[in-house]
Amino acid sequence: MYKKLEIIERAILLNPQYIQAFREKLKITQSKLAKESGISQSHLSMLEKGKRQATKLIATAVTLGLLKCFSSNNVEDPIIELLDTLSLLKFEDTFADFVYEIIEKGDKRYLRMIEGCPVLIISKENLLNEMKNRLKVIDVESIELSRGKIRVLGKHLDNKHVEIFLDCSDVRRLEKKFMKKTGKKVIIQVFPKEEVPPIYSTNKDCIIIHCW
Incomplete structure (x- = not known):
């Protein structure tokens, strides 16, 4: 499981603009993902627009935030x-x-x-x-x-x-x-x-x- 999460984290770390694509494809609002990730919505917005680089810590937080959003929607296997x-x-x-x-x-x-x-x-x-x-x-x-x-x-x-x-x-x-x-x-x-x-x-x- 951890190796699969690392693949997602690395993708976000290398290209934070993937975050918006994840959200849109999975129908998650920016505010909800920011809350579940424990970061501000303005910070998340800047990441999505390519105006701020992601750190390893942020990439991990966003990945876990995506998983939390999935869990609340009763998705069978969010990873x-x-x-x-x-x-x-x-x-x-x-x-x-x-x-x-x-x-x-x-x-x-x-x-x-x-x-x-x-x-x-x-x-x-x-x-x-x-x-x-x-x-x-x-x-x-x-x-x-x-x-x-x-x-x-x-x-x-x-x-x-x-x-x-x-x-x-x-x-x-x-x-x-x-x-x-x-x-x-x-x-x-x-x-x-x-x-x-x-x-x-x-x-x-x-x-x-x-x-x-």
């Missing part, structure tokens, strides 16, 4: 819930890095120009291979795409199965990460192969990312 959420956030960050590299390098395997705008078309197979190589928090085993949604199956470091599910709200958050990373406006569309519009000339399940 696993936190790890699953961390896996989701790490998947998003890793995906954003991948997209940024495609744009920076002008990688023609994925990049097309359609009506004067760059469009990235990433097949399910290519995304799976990239995530397998890049994502260290979990061992990705498969990726499934349906209209507007992404489902990732894999295993945590302790060999327990994990499912990452990105719904429409998660995809919108992912768009914001792409925009921050690339400096461009971004729209993400997820298509199973039977629904891909002819303009994209692909017959595979794919993620289509428009940048302008």
Whole structure:
């Protein structure tokens, strides 16, 4: 159990802005988390905005605060819930890095120009291979795409199965990460192969990312 908590603590220590993502994904208010963590709401707000660095003590306090919030909501295994959420956030960050590299390098395997705008078309197979190589928090085993949604199956470091599910709200958050990373406006569309519009000339399940 303690090793799992340390994974969460380290993530918060290295990137305090994850705190807000944890809260929003898990539907916890800033005031409630601040109270359960034993720190002021203003301090927590500055951490979330990247205006203050987290210390080991603060990262531990926030992690325990998240667990307390979960306990009050009768969640069966709050530590696993936190790890699953961390896996989701790490998947998003890793995906954003991948997209940024495609744009920076002008990688023609994925990049097309359609009506004067760059469009990235990433097949399910290519995304799976990239995530397998890049994502260290979990061992990705498969990726499934349906209209507007992404489902990732894999295993945590302790060999327990994990499912990452990105719904429409998660995809919108992912768009914001792409925009921050690339400096461009971004729209993400997820298509199973039977629904891909002819303009994209692909017959595979794919993620289509428009940048302008």
